[in-house]
Amino acid sequence: MDKTKDTKLKYRFFWTWDHSMVWTPLVDGIQEYGCSNPYYKKPEVFIQDYKNCIDFCAANNYTGVIIYGFLRDCHGGTGAAQEICKYGRGKNVRVIPGIGVNSYGGVYWEGKHEFNLSTWLDRHPELEAVGQPYPGHPYLRIGCPSKKENRKWMKDSIRWLCETFEIGGINFETGDYGLCKCEECLSKSKRTGFWSPEDIVELLPPLIKEARDARPGILPICECYFNNILDTELHKPLQALPEGSILQFCIDHVYLPQFLSKMTPEKAAKLPTHPKVIRTHMGSQWNNERRRLVAKDFAKLVKKVAEAGMDGVTLFGEVPQTSTVNEINYLSVADFCDDPKMTWEEFTAKKLSPLFGGEGLAKKYIELLEKDKISTADLESAKKALREAKGQSYRRWLWMVEYLYTKSGQ
Ligand SMILES: [Zn+2]
Structure with missing residues (x-):
């Protein structure tokens, strides 16, 4: 009898920024650090980086690759992204754009495109969020989530995304760097902090429906942000998300000991009933871990995820397996997901x-x-x-x- 049969984790995703991918050696414009950066490499390197990464994912049973910066004019726009999606589909690896809802550039990260958030807000300044932290920032402007025009625009964006690209999923974020404080938004909640579970519940269901209508079988992944999974009360509202939406909770090394000691099947049962994955910042550029051995901690993490009855792990996958320490880290997640009792x-x-x-x-x-x-x-x-x-x-x-x-x- 196969002892792994009941415990195998279904989902293992790579999470990436386009600008931090270094899967193609010996090219100009490499960046090892930062988020929401400009892109400096040639467009063909964008495609090659992801093809190389997808090859590794296919060979090692990774479910998919999440891509932030999926669409930019400077790395080939629609055509380049289509090529990557087609390649992923051919290898049975889901290509999953990371997109911001009223934040993080919208669906089209950078460029003069109708579904780029900055372009949209330039045309409709009355739809901008009030009190945003980075006003006028090309990547980090925020749209007011209460405005029905923004909601329609997001729906149209998602429809276009799903119809134009053979994507395997969408990683949705509502933004974690500030909230709109207009009168209408404030009348609905206190809106303190950097993100809002209420926004997630209110904004995502119609977008997930739109995505599923346009591309059946798509995986909606909903980012639930950082070092908070043990606060089960905080996440209660997320039960209202459509069935089958994957909830993605992020943790780092600081939070790992708490997670390992306090997460139990009983605790996990208090979270929404949707599939749940842990996205880990361990082994990423943050806290100098981009090229550090974290494979043993990954093993502990995966075992705990399985023991608690959750469904998978997302890790940073920007460094190629030719950096052997990263190869070991990646193999650890893949193999322990296959057999958490190992x-x-x-x-x-x-x-x-x-x-x-x-x-x-x-x-x-x-x-x-x-x-x-x-x-x-x-x-x-x-x-x-x-x-x-x-x-x-x-x-x-x-x-x-x-x-x-x-x-x-x-
Ligand atoms: Zn507002």
Whole structure:
């Protein structure tokens, strides 16, 4: 009998910013840091980055890739995004644009397009939010969620998005950097803080319906924001979202201990009944973790998600698997999602051993990644492994030797 049958997690997503993708080596315009940045690479690199990433997802059972900055004039607009979607579809990997509702540029992140939020608000300044933190910012302007014209425009945008692109889902956000404080909005709630569960519940259902009408089978993913999943009262209103909408809760390393100790099946049962995924900032650029080993924490996270009866994990996927530490992180999520009852030792023996030339060498590799201080003996042991490595193991040990030289300053 397959012991994984009842526990396998259904969803595993990569979350990405277009500008932070580095899946194509040796090109100009690479950025390793920031969010909501301009895009500096050539349009063809945008396409190649995502094709390379989709190849990895297809080979490792990732469900889909979430793309923020999906549409920009400067990286090929509609045609480039269509090509990526088609490629993803061919590989059975869902391409999922990340879009802002009245925020984060709308559906068309950057450009003179009718479904770009800044373009829309330039034409209709009366529809802007009141008291927004970044007035006039090309990417971060906010539309008032109470205005019916904005709601219609968002619906039209979603219809166009679903009809124009072979997308596999939409990652919806209502914005987490400020709320409209016009009289009408304030009459509905206090509107303190940076985001509003009431906005999510009020704005998303018609958009999800529009998306499903236009593209049946689409996955709606609803961002529920940051380090708050244990506050089950806060999320109660989200029960009103359409059935089958995926609720996505974000956590980072600071919140992980609480999540691991306090999340239980009973606690999870107090959350809305929709499918739930944890989006983690662990292993991302934030807090200097973009190229850090977090695979063991990923394993703990995935096990807890499964134990609590939740449905999947979303992680940052901007760095290619040729950065071996990221490869290990990605494989950890994929394999523990497949078999959450597996132990770390089993993962090392089954998955990592063939990648590094045997179980002893796989353990050695992890040990080296976990070291704060690198000795000459460490470096020599990696160089010995490199000399004896074969096939793709050679590339992985080459990465390690380079890493150890850099880290030790030798
Ligand atoms: Zn308003």
